[in-house]
Amino acid sequence: MTSVRTVDWTPLDLSAPEPVKAGDLVSADAGGLPIYTVMALEEGRAWVAAAKGAPARAVPLSQFRWRASDVAA
Numbered sequence: 438m439t440s441v442r443t444v445d446w447t448p449l450d451l452s453a454p455e456p457v458k459a460g461d462l463v464s465a466d467a468g469g470l471p472i473y474t475v476m477a478l479e480e481g482r483a484w485v486a487a488a489k490g491a492p493a494r495a496v497p498l499s500q501f502r503w504r505a506s507d508v509a510a
Contacts, residue, residue: 444472451498457483462482462505472505 446467450456457463461475463483467496473485476493484493 446498449498449501449504456498457501457504460472463501464503464505465501467503473501 444462449463454500457475457478459475459477461468462472463475463485464472471487473483473487473496474489475483476486477484479495481493481499482497484495486493
């Protein structure tokens with residue numbers, strides 16, 4: 438059986454004290470690809486991975502515009 442996920446997106450507020458946290462899904466385009474999982478944060482950068490088990494890479498938070506607000510199966 439295939440699982441389909443629906444993701445609701447909210448604009449990423451970079452001025453917020455904690456705009457994202459580890460485990461959040463982020464994207465440069467709402468509903469667009471790629472969608473990354475935030476693995477860790479450090480000095481304005483997010484360590485993100487595109488898939489489970491994929492190597493993480495550091496990307497400036499300013500590169501992302503959207504954060505998943507709700508994930509439903």
